[in-house]
Amino acid sequence: MVARKSLKGDYCPSARSLDVIGDWWSLLIVRDAFDGLTRFGEFQKSLGIAKNILTDRLRTLVASGILELVPASEGGARMEYRLTAMGKDLFPVMVALRQFGERHLFAPAEEHSLLVDRATGQPVQLEIRAQDGRAIGPDEALIVKVPEEK
Numbered sequence: 001m002v003a004r005k006s007l008k009g010d011y012c013p014s015a016r017s018l019d020v021i022g023d024w025w026s027l028l029i030v031r032d033a034f035d036g037l038t039r040f041g042e043f044q045k046s047l048g049i050a051k052n053i054l055t056d057r058l059r060t061l062v063a064s065g066i067l068e069l070v071p072a073s074e075g076g077a078r079m080e081y082r083l084t085a086m087g088k089d090l091f092p093v094m095v096a097l098r099q100f101g102e103r104h105l106f107a108p109a110e111e112h113s114l115l116v117d118r119a120t121g122q123p124v125q126l127e128i129r130a131q132d133g134r135a136i137g138p139d140e141a142l143i144v145k146v147p148e149e150k
Contacts, residue, residue, distance in 0.1 A: 011146040020064040021090065025049060025057045027097070030083070030090055033067065038080035066090070095126040 008019050021027055025047070032046050044054055058081060061067040066087040072078035083090075098115055106112050115124045130136050 020060070020066065021093075023057070025053060026061060026066075027094075029054075029057055029061060030066065030087065031094055033081065033083045033087065034091065034094060038082060039072075039078070040081075043081075061087075092126055095124060099126055 006019060008016065010016055010019075021030065028047055029043055032043055037043055037046060040054065040058070043049070043058070044051060047054070049057075058067065062069055062081070064086075065084055067081045068084050069079045070082050072080050095115065102112065116122060117124055127135050128137070128141075130140075134140075
């Protein structure tokens with residue numbers, strides 16, 4: 001098996017982000033953490049993932065600052081995984097992935113889970129906006145690259 005190349009020093013913020021959360025198991029763990037799962041066994045049951053892979057992904061997410069290990073709320077020796085502020089910043093990423101799946105990966109009448117506002121029950125919608133409030137899409141955005149060293 002070929003070792004994965006680290007993107008930690010890349011100039012692109014997307015590449016650096018993928019270095020931390022760029023595999024599907026990590027994103028599914030984050031999804032489950034947003035759904036309120038906190039325990040190793042809960043993640044394992046939800047995902048059906050091998051324990052050694054789950055252990056590795058959880059360690060990486062903790063080391064990267066996405067999750068933290070905290071004492072269980074009911075006390076004792078048990079520990080729980082909780083999203084950090086950094087981990088919670090992945091919320092728009094998770095919403096964007098959901099919306100992509102809803103638009104492109106389900107048949108028109110096919111049922112799927114819904115993300116709704118807890119207070120109103122209304123569906124959540126992610127939009128990209130410029131600083132002046134205008135909604136923008138890919139045709140209105142430009143990535144300003146770091147100049148290449150000579």
